[in-house]
Amino acid sequence: MITRRTALRLVALAGAAGLTSPLQARARDIAADWPGILERAKGQTVYFNAWAGDERTNAFIAWAGEELKRAHGVIINHVRLRDTAEAVTRVVAEKQAGRDKDGSVDLIWINGPNFLAMKQQGLLYGPFAEALPNWRYVDTTKKRSNIVDFTVPVEGLAAPWRLAQVVYLYDSARTRRESLPISVPAMLGWAKANPGRLTHPTIGNFLGSTFLKQALYELAPNPEILDRAADDASFAMVTAPLWAWYDELRPNLWRQGREFPETGPAQRQLLVDGEIDFYISFNPAEAATGIANRQLPDSARVFVLERGTIGNSSFVAIPYNAAHAEAAMVAADFLLAPATQARAQDPRQMGNFTVLDLDKLSAEQQALFARPDGMPALPTNAELGIVLPEPHPSWMTRITAEWEKRYVR
Template sequence: MNLKRLALLLTIVMALFLITGCSGEKGTTDIPINNDENITSEEFDPNTDFDKILEEAKGSTVNFYGWGGDEDRNRWLNQTVAPVLKEKYDITLEVVGMDIDNILAKLAGEKQAGLKEGTIDMIWINGENFYSAKENDLLFGSFAEQLPNFEKYIDGDDVEVKYDFGFPIEGYEAPYGKAQMVFINDSAITEETPRNAEEFMEYAKKYEGRITYPALPDFTGSAFVRTLIYDIVGHEQFLDMEANKEVVKEAIEPALEYLRELNKYLWNQGKTFPATSGEVDNMFEDGELVMTMSYGSYSAAVGIEKGIYNDTVQTFLFDKGTVGNTNYIAIANNSPNKAAAMVAINEIISAEIQATQFKELRSLPVVSYDKLTDEEKARFDNIDIGKGALPQDELLSKRLPEMPANIVPIIEQLWLEEVVGK
């Protein structure tokens, strides 16, 4: 178990302990305890005619919880999405920034307390966090396929619509945006763009001490390591691999050996690694590194627009592709505003809002291009993706599926044991 998962477990356990302990003392809490009722059996039915759901949602306030560290996304939600929801449906959107670990702990605490109606409606989530929330009955049931815009715009046969990091979604969340690992360098400093792991090793040797990546389990660092693993040993075997440390270790041993060799040519010789992707970006901006990496497919264009990067900064990928995934929106099981949450999510996956997300945030859209009208296609086609970025079709043509979420922490643990400082 990696440190992040351990911290999450301890947080949830502590939340449950505190609430359980307080519930036995008179006057210590005003949270209603209702252990005789099953909080998962709600009166709201997602299969209700959507016109009735629209009517029920009017005048509601819906609370959207998710990571709040992206100021551009916060601005988009508050200044673009919220006004549309208010004007079209009389729904007030409240955006609450909170780390997913704390969100899950809050949901677990409310469940333990028997709180039939909580404070969280919509949740920005994916991967192992989705699996954990779904398995622990913290999420509302299957709703996504009942949304009109899901049927209208989403490809239901897409593997990333059916599975989240290898786990069946079963309608418990709707797609929100897509991410994909990209590499970034400055063509004025290094013309080379390595196309595979072998070329990347030579690149590291040439620019010894001026390349590194974030320490795992940083999200970007972990995706970078998985991309290298895919390039060295392939990706197909991981899709149904047993989540067993020895099995995984045997499968990725050639990649572990590669990473140990790569250490010799990295910043600080791989003895230590920057803690976050933000630190790697800062080192690249300061000229200490010759490249950086991002899970934001258009990070180079955004950086150039903001004046953070030079105009000569460029994006590149490996020929075999890079890891990509989808992030989603789920509804809390004890959400007091499920109708409003469904209406809000339905609007977010519309062609109109997805186009604004693509334009303002450079987030790969989740709508299927083939399902768009000619007018809607033109709206996307006319968006200027900016300098230094790769077009959407090239990104998607080199997009590799994520590993099952229960394999990822094993790889992160093996990296810590077998690569760092070796």
């Protein structure tokens, strides 16, 4: 069976050999027509459907709207969502009603199952992402999540704009970085030497299942199998080392692994209270923002594992029937601009790490991503190391069910 990585290499080779698909031709047409797209976008209003559960992100979208209006005459109307599925459902309903143009959704903040659903149902405009002028800065090598979303090839149907990656937080005033584990096997040895000083959120919380997914990456005999859907045979074989590891780890966890914090903030409080020595997060800027918000001590820091940690990208996509596709593309391109990405990464703004490859930037542009003065808790892009792709979603579903079967009494 051809793996996802092999398939992506074949696609790249085909492109290098001059084999052009209709989708590639469409992307080339968009790139060639970019001046016309900018002109037609003037005066258009982009109905940007985006989750509104974080006020700093809402403020960032508002700032982006002001900049787009000033620079390109594009107006951003933030349609605030509680769940991305609301926008997906709206586009599905319009398709069923035969509304194949002048749709009510122009741009969606999306990834994971929602992106897969829209791609499978032919509800996405494009491919457009690789045609954007700022695409040339995107990291498609070390940050594969920019082109593969939860094992689903994006194929230009969405543009990345922010990155989440697993890190571990600790208090440097109490714990030396050199004493902490740098691999999953070493984590077991550390826990045995420091019983009760490590935990993870309950497996029903995505951080709890991510704790196990991260371990599975290092313990699986062949991590590439995680690119494919898990079946009964592969799941049992591939996860056997994980459960052997966890069986030894669990008695050495906080409260002997009989209780778990319900959420990320709950485990953060355990660190603050001195009950544990480090915990998992999906936000590389969490230490810096936690210090700024007085939720963590000034000595809070983050670290990653030497073989890399799981990450995923958030995307913006354009529905197939968007009324203002030109302006939506201009907005997507603006979100990829180095100056925009640098502002997004600043913990004083949004605190989300960049999807760009800093080696592709000029020295002046790279300087925008320098760690702000007075924020030693913010890791540099280099310190975050390798971004591992998310396994196929079926692994998380099965891991959660298996964990509950094994350990919930």
